[in-house]
Amino acid sequence: MEQPPSLLLQRYRGERRKLLEFLLSSGLIKELRTSAGPIAALSDVDLDNISVDYVLHCIKSVGGVVDVSEATEKFFDESSNPVMIHSQLGNSYFLLSDPDLSGSPPRRVPPPTDVTRTANHVTYSSRLDPVIVEDIAASGEEFSPKHGAATCTPFKPVEDEKFPPLGLPCLNAGLSDDDLCASAYEILLASLVFSGVEIHTLEDRRKERTSKLLSGLKNRKGKSHQQSQSQGIHSEIIDIIRIQMQISEAMDACIRQRLTQFAARTMWGPIDIPQISLGLLSGMLKSDFQNEKSYVQWKSRQVSVLEEILCFSADIEASERLTIKNSLENIRNSKEWDIPMSPSERTEFLSAITQVALKLSSLPGKFSIQSETYYWTADYKLNIRLYEKLLFGVFDVLDEGQLIMESNELLMLIKLTWRTLGITQKMHNAIYGWVLFQQYVGTDEAVLLDYALLELQKVISAENNDGEEHYMDSLTCSRQCNGSERKLSLVQAIFFSISSWCDSKLQDYHLHFSQKPDDFTRMINLVSAVGILTPGDLGDIKLISLNAMNESATRKLKTYVERSIKSAYRRVASTIDLESKVVRTHPLALLANELRLIAQREFNVFFPALRHWCPESGMIAAKLLHQIYGEKLKPFLLGVSSLSEEVRSVLSAACLLDHDLTQLYISACEVNRQHDHLNHELDHYPIGEVAKPLILEWVIAQNSRILEWTGRVFDLEAWEPLSSQQRLAASAVEVFRIIEETVDQFFGLNLLMDITHLQALLSVIFHSLDAYLLKMLNQLVDKNHLYPLAPPLTRYEETVIPIMKKKVLQHKLLEDDVSKKLNELTISKLCIRLNTLKYIQKQIGILEDGIRKSWALIRPSVGQGWAKEEPLETSESSLPTCGEAIDELFVITFNSIGDTATDAISKICDLTGARVVFWDLRDTFLFCLYRGSVEGARLDSVLPHIDTVLNHICGLIDETLRDLVVFSICRASLEGYVWVLLNGGPSRSYSDSDIIIMGDDLNLLKDFFIADGEGLPRSVVGQEAKLAEQILSLYSLQTGTLIQMLMTASEQISTGLNSRNHDKMGLEDAQTLIRVMCHKKDRQASKFLKRHYQLPTSSDYDDTPSEDSDSILISPVISDLLKRSSSFHWTKGQSSLKSFKKKLQEATSDIRNMAW
DSSP: OOHHHHHHHHHHHHHHHHHHHHHHHHSOOOEEETTTTEEEOOSSSSSGGGOOOHHHHHHHHHHSSHHHHHHHHHHHHHHSSSOOOSSOOOOOOOOSSTTTTTSOOOSOOOOOOTTTOGGOOOOOOOSHHHHHHHHHHHHHHHOOOOOOOOOOOOOOOOOTTTTTOOOOOOOOOOOOOOHHHHHHHHHHHHHHHHHOOOOOOHHHHHHHHHHHHHHHHHHHHHHOOOOOOOOOOOHHHHHHHHHHTOOOHHHHHHHHHHHHHHHHHHHOOOOHHHHHHHHHHOOGGGGGGGSHHHHHHHHHHHHHIIIIIIITTSOOOHHHHHHHHHHHHHHHHHHHHHOOOOOOHHHHHTTHHHHHHHHHHHSSSSSSSSTTHHHHHHTTHHHHHHHHHGGGGGOOOOOOTTTTTHHHHHHHHHHHHHHHHTTTHHHHHHHHHHHHHHHHHOOOOOOHHHHHHHHHHHHSEEEEOHHHHHHHHSSSSEEEEEEEEEEEEHHHHHHHHHHHHHHHHHTTHHHHHSSSSHHHHHHHHHHHHHHHHETTSSEEEEOOOOOOTTTHHHHHHHHHHHHHHHHHHHHHHHHHHHHHHHOOOOHHHHHHHHHHHHHIIIIIIHHHTTTOTTTTTHHHHHHHHHHHHHHHHHHHHHHHOOOOOHHHHHHHHHHHHHHHHHHHHHHHHHHHHHHHHGHHHSOTTHHHHHHHHHHHHHHHHHHHHHHHHHHHHHHHHOOSSSSSSSSSSOOOOOOOOHHHHHHHHHHHHHOOHHHHHHHHHHHHHHHHHHHHEEEEEEHHHOOOGSSOOOOOOBBBBSSHHHHHHSOOBBBBBHHHHEEEEEEEOOOHHHHHHHHHHHHHHHHHHHHHHHHHHHHHHHHTTTSSSSOOOHHHHHHHHHHHHHHHHHHHHHHHHHHHHHHHHHHHHHHHHHHHHHHIIIIIIIIIIIIISSSSSSSSGGGGGGGHHHHHHHHHTTTOOOOHHHHHHHHHHHHHHHHHHHHHHHHHOOOBOOHHHHHHHHEEEEEEHHHHGGGGGGGSHHHHHHHHTHHHHHHHHHHHHHHHHHHHHHHHHHHHHHHHHOOOOOTBBOTHHHHHHHHHHBBBBOOHHHHHHHHHHOOOOOOGGGOOOSSSSTTTOTTTTTTTTTTTTSSBBOOOOHHHHHHHHHHHHHHHHHHHHHOO
């Protein structure tokens, strides 16, 4: 946590003292001396006023001898002036403070150049001892007050050109601010002396210094160390006051000495200003001053003070007034006054003035207040001004917005002047609050306003004392109100002046408090304390209490709101055209944005402070801003015909402004509890009826643009991975970028919308993604094109007779369009397509969530911004129905896209499995497995190829799709295995012993995809392998059993009882059974097939694989029956089906009529 500056300063000074103690006691310093002689004890040196640079210089070059007087002088030189860099030009220097942190420079007049300013460091010192510093500096020299008696320019409050005056009566003697400041200091010293407070003269300091030196020597001889005692608290505070009021040291020393002497020959008790001036005139001589000019200024001031108090008194005779004037003129005349005179002669010279002063002092007070004197009321205009000068001493001369640390002690000493100046506690609070307020106005330091408010609240809450109240009421001030003079009491004048200044700022609070919102709250609290200015019944101005129940006060606050809003608008409007040309934005859009900022400041900063006193302020501001902008917007809306960039910017800004003003209005209504006026007092801008058709036109235009762009990027797609990390198509990313850009633009319109606009947007999204998915599906081929045609059905022949000429296979080629598509559908590109579809599924979910959230943000505007809106109750009751309709729109749109993507994934997975097994591995798998003999061509030679393909796919495919693709390959592999069992061709025949081996191979294939539990689930693989297992079980049956099953199946076909789906084979289908018998290595089966189906032997065909893998063998006997598009999917042609049924019926009849 950052430490306060005061604590850091104390820490710095403590460490500085430790450093000097180390240097002076380390043996590097041989001797400490002054001009009066060596110093025996280190405790006699004030380390806070010793220059460290001087000590270091002495250690290096002077042989270790430190002159304390010179070290002190160096210290004050360094403190008073910036540190110079030892450059040849000598025009570079360091600043004592950071200019960025120091704030604005002091606004007071700089002091005369002939005055020596010293000890300004006391302002922040932690109880420094200035008396010792002066003693050390003057050691060894005879003191003479001729060091210059002129005073520095006193501290003055920062004046504001429009700051209202207090209205005190003018002074007649022409006393300046410098005169008042110097006189106030003299009065303070006199009050201290005559109150019994000891102030140290030069002789006292010299004696004390000598005593300290002797004490230091004694302590050193006795080898005991004792810290010197600092001066009393009063002595330190008095010296701080002197520095704060910028009184020269020479003048201060002379005044202290003369006042001490004056008090010694005068009885202690109450003292008044004439006595002080007369005492100083009789005691101070021209020889006490450095030059004649300083003396003449001082003497003239004393004469002016006496003239102000005595000559213009209404309680002296004309002769007495004439005598005083003559005497004062004689004092001014150097030839009469500045001649050698004895003390008794001087007393005689002043006797006439003294007599009149004593006469007035003896007059009783008017209000019977304790310690009241005649001068309290007779000279209050001077007394109050002098007291103000004393109070201004609490402000730091280097930082005018801060109080000095010793401000409380200073105020305690200033309190001793109350009897002399006629100050009471309530008066002190009022004047001190006034002084603090003036300083706030000049420095803009908010904490001063808090202090001022605290003092003024003390005035308001103070207990009433009749005598004191009458006394303060008699201290009148004059103010001009509407051309007439008005008399006010002191407190009323202070309150009136403060309220007048606050009134001038609150007339345009947007200008004065936009950057200082906390000050606005303070200002309102201050006005609530002192009152608010309102016009009276007689045309005058009254100060009334700020109360929410007071109509006049509330009316005044409403005026503040209206004038401030209008002033803020005028400032914005004056620059809006020029700004529009610079940023190239329509002026109405810029105006709406600026008025939004005004509305937001009103809502967030000013309304929370005003609503306690004027709950309608927010409503007034909202309606006024709404009206101002509405007058500018109406002509623009009449000319809108398209949703151009300019129109969009204006409508969007106007819509946002309308929303913010509505929020401000609603909040004000809630505070003011005027809900009944909510629906008809603030009419919305007719933006909705203008924007609705334009938005729909814009969305339709976007639909055409997106569809065109989607088609373009799809046609350019090469289905290569976007990157090593993103293994998907770049076209999908681009399509979603376009869609998201459109969605952002749609909601970025910031216009009022309804469900029609949402429906149009979702329609654009649906058509764009649906078109992309359909284009992807149209690039696929039917997987049936990949299945090889079944070879001709033959029967097993045990003894083969060589045939010189075998039957030639017929060839079938794929269509060019299918072949071209198939060449583009490689496994890698199919995987990229799958990843792209998965990306689409993820993105549509993200897109849906984003649109829902964006729509939810504008839903409160639905039904409120159109020109003809329904009542609030109707809109609220229809929200659930509207919400259901919106949810249905989202469900229909995104579920349809999701279903299409899922269907595409399923088709591509099936195509991928079919391509791997029936196209890429057909030579290895379909055409080689079990060819010639089962033992010589088993499945274990095929699995490494499948494994290589799977590894390649798993390196490309998305993790979430891996199982789907592996499953499709597993299913295709089992289909291929069934194809080998049923459509193996002339080169394949299976004996009973082969079936056992084939069963082992099937188990091996299943285990391959299960992969010890790391692959597909065992139940899934087992379900897919069930058909292959059942077919193997048919091979295990006796031939007679198969023939009987075939007869039963044929009878069902002939009687029409077979209701099985003809698209797929079943385990007991005639189709399946006849193929099992064709591949069964059994003589009985071969004989049966020859007799009843006339099937040729397998040796009639050349089953050697052709170089053209697309060539197929077709049996001339049942070519019209066995045309198939897959290994176990038969064609749907009705002629083929009827022909096959007829053959089966004939064969069944033959079997019944004859034995075989």
